[in-house]
Amino acid sequence: MQIDKLLNTFIKISGFYILVGLILRSILIFLPITERVFDISDYAKIFLLGIVNDWCVSIVIFVFLWLHLVFLSNSKFKSPWGYIIIGVFIILLCYLYFFKTIFDDYGSIVPTIIKIFVTIKALSFIILFLFPSLRSNWRHTVYIFIFFLYIFLIIFNSISEYLFWNEFGVRYNFIAVDYLIYTNEVIGNILESYPVISMFSVILLISILITYFFTSKSNKYFMDFSSFKVKILSSLVYVVLVIGSVFLLEFIQKQENSDNVFANELQANGLFRFYEAFSDSSLDYEQFYAQIPINKAFALVGKQYDKKSKIVISEIIRDTLPELRKNVILVTIESMSFDFMKYSGNTKNLTPNLDRLAKEGMFFTNLYATGNRTVRGLEAVTLCIPPSPGESLIKREDNDNLFSTGYIFKQKGYKVQFFYGGYSYFDDMDVFFKGNGYQIIDRNSFSSDEITFANIWGVCDEDMFKKAIKTFDENQKSNRPFFGHIMTVSNHRPFTYPEGRIDIPSTSKSRDGGVKYTDYAIGEFIKEAHKHQWFQNTVFVFVADHCASSAGKVNIPLERYHIPAIIYAPGFVKPVIERTLTSQIDLMPTLFGKLHFSYTSQFFGQNIKKSDYNPRALVSTYQNLGYYKGNELIVLSPNRKVQQYEVDSNKQLKATHDINKTLEEEAIANYQTTSYLIEQNLLKTNRKKK
Structure with a gap:
């Protein structure tokens, strides 16, 4: 040629x-x-x-x-090169077909594609080697x-x-x-x-x-x-x-x-x-983001969160009342935006069960997710720390033995479990939760007669909740309190679910259908839980992992991070609408406050009912880190860029040219110290500084 x-x-x-x-x-x-x-x-x-x-x-x-x-x-077909190349192909094909290869880690389709490609190349070479007249065509x-x-x-x-x-x-x-x-x-x-x-x-x-x-x-x-x-x-x-x-x-x-x-x-x-x-699955904060002297950053965080240590943030939380060893069931709901709920003005009646639970429990109406992926939401309620740039800690290496909500429950003698309707290897959830002391119940734990409906993401939410109730019944026999963290899957494309449950057919494959079916499954879960002995001694926490959509004109469209949360326990948690600005990382520390837990906290998340609570929300994409306080939003971006926005009553943003230096330093301190603690392995319970 x-x-x-x-x-x-x-x-x-x-x-x-x-x-x-x-x-x-x-x-x-x-x-x-x-x-x-x-x-x-x-x-x-x-x-x-x-x-x-x-x-x-x-x-x-x-x-x-x-x-x-x-x-x-044509030269490569001449002896001995032709025979050598054929030998190499044979060795490679044996490796691909008879041994576990590096491609197997990427799912079934990738090794199949590699095998097909190498096989075609090998056959092509052999044909051309044996039949020279065919080479041109x-x-x-x-x-x-x-x-x-x-x-x-x-x-x-x-x-x-x-x-x-x-x-x-x-x-x-x-x-x-x-x-x-x-x-x-x-x-x-x-x-x-x-x-x-x-x-x-x-x-x-x-x-x-x-x-x-x-x-x-x-x-x-x-x-x-x-x-x-x-x-x-x-x-x-x-x-x-x-x-x-x-x-x-x-x-x-x-x-x-x-x-x-x-x-x-x-x-x-x-x-x-x-x-x-x-x-760039992770970003080095020190290299890419605005900074202040690290000692000043820790001092600001210590002042904001009443942390005593200058190196490892810690806060001794002592409650004057006896601890309540109630069971806790945390349900993180896939893609449940606040604006799906009736309280937000939605007229489609998509969440009748959550709407009812909101009236009967502690309903957070001003709470913001830390990110726009499931792993970021799981990180927020498990580790209660600000999001770090790049991937969530759940998907990073060396993420075991972290100070977590599960760790606190285990210290209190609880049985700690994570439930997921799909295969928990997805997003490395199995590695993370196992490494942090959770027992995992996922699709591998289901027998065939326990599955009535499933799609590619996992069993339907009804099946997952039924499996959870069976497990909680077994837990009850051990006379130990339990903490069960359930992650739903049905409100996710392709939005398919069992027929006949709601008035939106599964064949519509619509977001509205996914939302309403998940709400239906939650309603059935609570209805069934009422019949079991452990219900009266259990606190239910419902919170979205993130919103249904995060796209917007600005780097961090704040209204796309607004999510609902409910703490529900009839006779224990009084019905109240909680309008305080809350971050997703504050939810579990607030629950610990209601249970009167005493512990040494390494969380950035706070009990919002404390008199010294400082309202703010931390929101992020993979690269942009937001700090929302009052009616202002600071956004930290790579190349040490800092932007500020005014937030109106509809959560719409307007860029401002003058930066509030106090707010800017608070934002930097939160994210800089978090990244420092991660980098230095100081969030671990068996920590040893690098």
């Missing part, structure tokens, strides 16, 4: 990729989730810099086709197939980006990385949520037509091959272009500086964003 023909292939692939990117941006701008408040400079960056971004990425992704083309030759066929894969994947990726944007209002981020790793759940979710066969059929047909248009006269490419010298020189040029593209992508990323987050996201390239998210 001559170099000009290779260049012609690149131009076709690159041009198509840029064209699809241009169409995608145009569509994303007009989606309902996108807030189109752009000026001329925003539009210029979205389209002009967006095209440059796509061109750079097209250079990088062309590497696979480039490698295939430059390695086309075979190579042309393989070239067309690879070209088709590029076209198919470019179209498929654009549709994936469309669906991802429609769900989250951003380009690919850490969520997309998680979805790639947990392929079983995600592919199952897609199969159950969308008309996949129809979609793939259309994509396939379009890809075939475009491939035919581009490659119909390409058989002449395989009449001869470039010399070794030409291949080396052209490869050097290509390597330089790849390196230059990477640097240019990094430079253009710094131009994503619009006040409108949607403009920055539209300018970006989805694949490059995915690469960044994959590379």
Whole structure:
């Protein structure tokens, strides 16, 4: 293949990729989730810099086709190289098919793809080695197939980006990385949520037509091959272009500086964003965020939370009343936004059972989630600390033996359990909760007769609650109090559930249906719990893990973090509407206060009923760290950026130019000290400073 023909292939692939990117941006701008408040400079960056971004990425992704083309030759089939290569293929295939490989850790579909790919390459080489007359036609066929894969994947990726944007209002981020790793759940979710066969059929047909248009006269490419010298020189040029593209992508990323987050996201390239998210699962606070002297940070935190130690935050909590060893059942509810509830003004009657429980218990109406993922919500109610940049601690290494709510319960003699309707390996929940002393009851614990309905995420919430009640009955026999933490799954796409339970059919696969079914399951759970001996000595805590949507025009759309929480225990917790500004990390310390627990706390979370409670909420994305107090929100971002917003009565934000220095230092102190304690292993119960 001559170099000009290779260049012609690149131009076709690159041009198509840029064209699809241009169409995608145009569509994303007009989606309902996108807030189109752009000026001329925003539009210029979205389209002009967006095209440059796509061109750079097209250079990088062309590497696979480039490698295939430059390695086309007849010399590798000559003895002894042909036999050596066949031997290598045989060894590799034996490893893939008969041993546990590194690819098995990524779910069932990834090792299958690798096996298919290597098998095809091996068979291709053997055929060409044994039948030289077939080489030209075979190579042309393989070239067309690879070209088709590029076209198919470019179209498929654009549709994936469309669906991802429609769900989250951003380009690919850490969520997309998680979805790639947990392929079983995600592919199952897609199969159950969308008309996949129809979609793939259309994509396939379009890809075939475009491939035919581009490659119909390409058989002449395989009449001869470039010399070794030409291949080396052209490869050097290509390597330089790849390196230059990477640097240019990094430079253009710094131009994503619009006040409108949607403009920055539209300018970006989805694949490059995915690469960044994959590379930066955690962020070094000291390297990326605004700081104050560490001693001052600890002093501010000590003053705010009445912490005594300058190194390991600790607070001795002594209650004058006897401790109440009541059972505690904590239910974290998947994607339950506050605005689903009747109290918020919702007229759809989606949460009749939670609405009733809210009237009969302590109802938190001004509580904010720390993040927008399940693991962040679980972290908040388990560790009661501010969120740290990057992934939740639940998904990081060395996260065992942490000071947690479970640890406190175990110190008080409780049996501690975590319930999850799916497989708890998802999001590393099994590693985290086992490492912190919890017994895990997940889908592996269910017998077939205990499952009436399940989708890719797990058994339905009804089945999970029934399993929990069985377990609590067993716990009761041991005469030990128990703490059961239940994580629901049904209010999650594909939003399928047993038919006949609610007035929204499961076939609608709607968010409203998912919300109402989970509420129904909670109602049935409480109704059944009333019949059991342990009910009268049990406190129920219901709280959302995060909101149903976190997309917004600003970095942290505060109204998308507003979640409900209820502490319910008839005869023990009096009905009250709690309007105090509360963070998700304050919920369990507030419960401990109601139980009159005395303990040495390492929590940042506080009992909101204490006279010295300082109302504030900590909210975050993977990179942006928010500190909400009064009617002001401080947002800390990478590159040591600090922004401040005024918060109106509807939780809408207006950027301000003057930074409240006192509030800024409080925000920095909370996040800086948290990150320091994590980095130095000082949140552990068996802590040893690094």
